[in-house]
Amino acid sequence: MSSEPILSIKNIEVLYSRVISALHGVSIDVHKGEIVSLLGANGSGKTTTCKAVSRLLEAERGEVSKGSIEYKGKDISNLTAFDMVKAGVVQVLEGRHIFGHLTVEENLLTGSFIRNADTASVKKDLEYVYDRFERIRTRRKNLGGLCSGGEQQMVAMGRAMMARPNLILLDEPSMGLAPQLVEEIFEIVKTLNEEDGVSFLVSEQNANVALKYASVGYIIENGRVVLKGDAKELSDSESVKEMYMGGGGDEVSFRDVKFYHRRKPCMV
Amino acid sequence: MDYAFFIEVLVGGLLSGIMYSLVAIGFVLIYKSSGVFNFAQGTMLLLAALTFVSLTERMVNFWVAFAITLMIMVVLGIIIERTVMRPLANQSLLSLFMATVGLNYFLEGLAQGVWDSAVHGVNLGISNDPIFLIDKFPEMGLDIIVSYFDMAAAGIAGLMILGLSLFFTFTRTGLSLRAVSDDHLAAMAVGIPLSRIWAIVWAVTGVICLIAGLLWGDRVSVSFTLTSAVLKGLPVILIGGLTSIPGAIVGGLIIGASEKLGEIYVAEWIGGQGIEHWWAYTTALLFLMVRPTGIFGEKEIERV
Numbered sequence: 001m002s003s004e005p006i007l008s009i010k011n012i013e014v015l016y017s018r019v020i021s022a023l024h025g026v027s028i029d030v031h032k033g034e035i036v037s038l039l040g041a042n043g044s045g046k047t048t049t050c051k052a053v054s055r056l057l058e059a060e061r062g063e064v065s066k067g068s069i070e071y072k073g074k075d076i077s078n079l080t081a082f083d084m085v086k087a088g089v090v091q092v093l094e095g096r097h098i099f100g101h102l103t104v105e106e107n108l109l110t111g112s113f114i115r116n117a118d119t120a121s122v123k124k125d126l127e128y129v130y131d132r133f134e135r136i137r138t139r140r141k142n143l144g145g146l147c148s149g150g151e152q153q154m155v156a157m158g159r160a161m162m163a164r165p166n167l168i169l170l171d172e173p174s175m176g177l178a179p180q181l182v183e184e185i186f187e188i189v190k191t192l193n194e195e196d197g198v199s200f201l202v203s204e205q206n207a208n209v210a211l212k213y214a215s216v217g218y219i220i221e222n223g224r225v226v227l228k229g230d231a232k233e234l235s236d237s238e239s240v241k242e243m244y245m246g247g248g249g250d251e252v253s254f255r256d257v258k259f260y261h262r263r264k265p266c267m268v
Numbered sequence: 269m270d271y272a273f274f275i276e277v278l279v280g281g282l283l284s285g286i287m288y289s290l291v292a293i294g295f296v297l298i299y300k301s302s303g304v305f306n307f308a309q310g311t312m313l314l315l316a317a318l319t320f321v322s323l324t325e326r327m328v329n330f331w332v333a334f335a336i337t338l339m340i341m342v343v344l345g346i347i348i349e350r351t352v353m354r355p356l357a358n359q360s361l362l363s364l365f366m367a368t369v370g371l372n373y374f375l376e377g378l379a380q381g382v383w384d385s386a387v388h389g390v391n392l393g394i395s396n397d398p399i400f401l402i403d404k405f406p407e408m409g410l411d412i413i414v415s416y417f418d419m420a421a422a423g424i425a426g427l428m429i430l431g432l433s434l435f436f437t438f439t440r441t442g443l444s445l446r447a448v449s450d451d452h453l454a455a456m457a458v459g460i461p462l463s464r465i466w467a468i469v470w471a472v473t474g475v476i477c478l479i480a481g482l483l484w485g486d487r488v489s490v491s492f493t494l495t496s497a498v499l500k501g502l503p504v505i506l507i508g509g510l511t512s513i514p515g516a517i518v519g520g521l522i523i524g525a526s527e528k529l530g531e532i533y534v535a536e537w538i539g540g541q542g543i544e545h546w547w548a549y550t551t552a553l554l555f556l557m558v559r560p561t562g563i564f565g566e567k568e569i570e571r572v
Contacts, residue, residue: 059358059456085459097454099447110447113440114459159458 004073005029006199007053007089007167012067014048014057014223022048022062023223030167030201035193037214037231038203039240045223046203047094050169053201054091055081071167085114088166094175094203096152098159100145104136107144107155111162122162129158132188150181154188161192168192170202174209182206186213211235276412277528283418285524287483290425291501292508292516293432294476299510300449301469302353304364308372310498312474315379316341317481317490321388330393334478341474349467357462376495387491392482394420421483428479429517432472436513441468449511503552509562518563523548 007030014023023045030036040046051057052064055076069076071089079087090111099107108129112122130137133154139147144155153173160168170189174182190213192198204210211217217234219227227234234240291313298306316337323333352367396417436442448455448465456462481490484497504523508515530547555562 054457056453056456059453061358081456082459082461085457090459091457093454093457097451097457099450099454101450102443102446106443106446109440109443110455110460111458113444163459 005031006072008070010068013065015065016062026225035200035214036216037210038218039207040220044220050171055084090160090163090165091169092156092160094171096156098144098152098155102144104155105140108158108162111159114163125162129161133158149176167199174206277532279414281525281528282521283422285521286422286425288500288504288523289517289520290480291498292504294473295501295505296516297469303361307368310495311372311375313477313481313498314494315375316478317485318379318383321390321490322383341478342471345470345474346467348470353466354463387489390485390490392486503548506552507555509564512564515564526551
């Protein structure tokens with residue numbers, strides 16, 4: 001933890017189409033080997049934060065207008081999405097975005113192209129991904145679009161793993177999945193993190209599960225980081241429980257609600 | 269009814285249909301990869317044919333001229349990606365479409381400016397003799413004659429189509445292209461460089477234009493009417509589906525065959541000679557009423 005973070009987002013602001021402000025002051029650090037979760041409601045800026053790092057923002061006419069993002073100590077503002085993947089940062093998009101008309105295996109293969117690797121090593125990686133994601137092994141010849149939501153999420157993550165990344169930006173992996181599957185997905189995240197040394201920035205609405213697997217959590221509201229802390233502490237905190245985990249204390253008076261409604265960005 | 273004659277017409281139609289297929293594949297490739305209909309394709313085809321003809325008229329060897337033109341078309345494709353497509357990436361599709369309209373006029377001016385606007389002939393050295401496809405049973409009236417040129421042209425176009433299909437099915441570039449056509453954002457997220465794929469697609473389209481331009485140039489002539497001939501690719505992709513290469517092939521065959529058959533058997537009932545100018549479009553229109561996405565139009569995959 002004392003080491004330099006591999007990803008350091010420093011107080012960034014993001015504009016879409018040069019006018020619409022989506023983030024105003026987000027700072028996040030991800031250290032090597034960490035799982036960091038980024039929590040927030042719909043439209044709070046989780047996806048925008050991920051895309052700012054993966055440089056996919058440009059594809060949607062967004063730009064980082066202030067602040068900086070450093071990956072392994074180097075500023076990434078001049079890099080393209082291609083460069084980021086090459087450097088080992090891969091985003092797994094919200095809503096999975098797998099290639100519907102490609103088979104599961106072809107989907108996985110597209111992830112390996114960035115490495116320009118020979119067939120043997122790609123084969124090895126495929127085997128490795130199938131080992132990690134047992135469920136999709138039997139579906140390898142199926143069209144991606146016809147897989148179930150959970151399988152698609154696994155294909156999307158497996159596809160990212162084919163690039164042999166150092167850092168995966170996992171955007172809302174639990175979206176539309178049954179609770180059991182969500183646990184399964186996060187168990188895999190844990191394995192990838194512990195055994196393969198991949199760091200994760202996981203954006204989630206499901207604070208419960210996200211904080212369970214993460215070491216550090218950030219809470220983002222209206223484009224600002226409002227709370228940062230040790231995942232354990234956050235999940236025990238009354239205010240987080242109240243806001244993101246459904247319930248917490250027994251009764252909530254309006255006076256207390258006011259307390260939860262933070263406006264000021266907290267210092268992180 | 270004279271069956272031998274009917275088959276002869278049908279075969280002639282199918283052979284010319286393969287040429288339509290080739291042009292249609294050019295449209296499909298660009299549409300699949302960037303979602304835009306390339307209005308400039310006709311002019312690219314003309315530019316290729318005109319460059320080749322002008323070079324050979326200046327006593328450049330046939331194969332040298334072919335190689336030079338091929339190179340020019342590939343470079344042109346890359347330049348188009350750099351200067352037209354890339355700056356407009358992520359803009360609305362209508363902007364991209366209008367850019368290809370502009371490109372069309374630019375290339376038309378360029379072709380005229382560099383070379384000239386006269387009508388040229390091109391001779392590929394393929395004879396136009398009739399050959400007997402089946403002449404074993406003359407007593408039964410089963411002698412079918414087709415033009416040697418049609419056979420050769422269809423053969424070349426067919427080989428080209430086969431090569432492209434293999435390329436896009438079995439190579440990394442082909443898989444990347446299909447990934448890009450499925451989902452731009454996801455393709456970018458796994459690090460497929462969109463610009464490189466586009467450059468490849470435009471270059472390949474340039475090569476298709478060269479081959480098709482020469483074959484059609486030999487059959488008619490190299491002049492500005494070539495650009496409108498390319499519009500025959502339009503009903504082909506409407507029938508086959510804008511996103512499907514097999515569709516473009518089948519669509520081309522249907523249009524080619526129906527055009528010839530229509531002219532022989534239907535023309536006398538509905539306005540005589542010259543129905544080939546609108547027959548293809550009418551066929552496409554009828555098809556659209558039944559199958560709006562074309563025969564092989566990409567099915568929307570939807571999980572329930």
